[in-house]
Amino acid sequence: MINNLAAKQEVSELQDILYEKNEGAATITINRPKSLNAFRGRTIRELIWAFRDAWDDNRIGVVILTGAGERAFCVGGDQKEKGDEGGYDDNGGLGGGIGLEIENLHQIIRNIPKPVIASVNGYAIGGGHVLHVVCDLTIAADTAKFGQSGPKVGSYDAGFGSAYLARIVGEKKAREIWYLCEQYTAHECKEMGLVNKVVPASELRQATQEWAEKILQKSPTALRMLKASFNADSANIQGISQLAMGSLAMFYNTPESNEGKEAFLEKRPVDFNKFRV
Template identity: 80%
Template sequence: MTYEDIVFEKNNGIATIKINRPHVYNAFRGQTIRELIAAFREAWDDNRIGAVIFTAEGEKAFCVGGDQKEKGDEGGYDYGGGLGNGIGLEVENLHNTIRNIPKPVIAAVNGYAIGGGHVLHVICDLTIAASTAKFGQSGPKVGSYDAGYGSAYLARIVGEKKAREIWYLCEQYTADECKEMGLVNRVVAPEELQGAAQEWAEKILEKSPTAIKMLKYSFNADSANIAGISQLAMGSLAMFYDSKESEEGKNAFLEKRPVDFHKFRQ
């Protein structure tokens, strides 16, 4: 497959997948998601690969979620080749692929991990962050949400109270704050990020691949029910995107004006 929105490399047993849309803070569109799924599936099928590093080009952003400019008039994204899961993106498929690939996925967060980009790092097995990285949610500010892994699994990691704070307030957190809450494993200087991720991937390669695979399956088992919740969440999101309330969030973001949700509480 020819990649346009990502960079995919395999070297000495390690696959590196980079979102390559720095001009839009590595926001994803339908094509980006399809390419990410294809790359993760190729890493899955290649027995020589023992670990995956998931990162992004540039210094400003890991990923800031869906590209709002790619949303159509009916709220969903321009998928460009099918209905996806109803919202115009195969996000649910990508989430499940990252979760189920029988090899550890290390998120190397180089900048902003916001909204859907925040969810992507949450799902990864491990997260190493540059000290300049920022994390947070934006969904309720732009008329969107992730009521699947992005909230239910997040609560498993940071606890119910903190997860609710992250979603309800939509504030941003430093890499050190995220390490303190258990959302990030390690914080390093920006220039050391890729080397740190490479170091951990090489350590994983020294371990038994079958043992690592079975451990990942075991870790996933306790939260496997979230897959069903995610299906319901994405279905409801598809309907929500077609509402005036969600449209107000999108339009306010694109028009760079304060959002006004007050009228939806009347």
């Protein structure tokens, strides 16, 4: 995880996110709308910094995570940022693993002792879908779309993105979401318990702010203890997530995973059949 002192030195250099605080609420916005708010290594590091800053600021009682523009909340890892060996490492090989500190980001969203609201304004796909899953609450625009894409592009999240998802929507539905990689409307996700509230797109910001204000009226200690209690039952997934990210780093170096990336970039049908022989 980003060292807090180093992180504070980087605050003036934010490129991929917007970060603001207003009357007890911190709003973190993924700001790569031209890429549908897909993330790269820098994006994840900046998100971790912002969540850590909100954690350390006692004036902040709730965090809102959203995406810039009207089209997307986040569509996961930016395939154009993947290197020749499959990973997203943009730090001269110093990052290790897949080049994204995704596991650290998931952990800080879960462990920050303040409720986190995902305000989903558009597509929440792949790794972006996982981000909203690990948030405490999700409010979605009625135009939002949700779904997984990992197996379509030679990737997966076998940690919180699948195991915790199954606790929310049930085993059968979670397997459907991952195996078929289809997209679901905000109303469909509300029916399966994956979204708390659906509002017209024009009212999303206001609705999110209203929930933030309601949370800010509650006891911060009570909320902190409740969040810890809710997290306790699924805390074992952290170990699974560590194994999953380790295996993903190895998988990204294989021709099978590379086929998914190349097909996406070349805008052609993917062909995984040759890996079944």
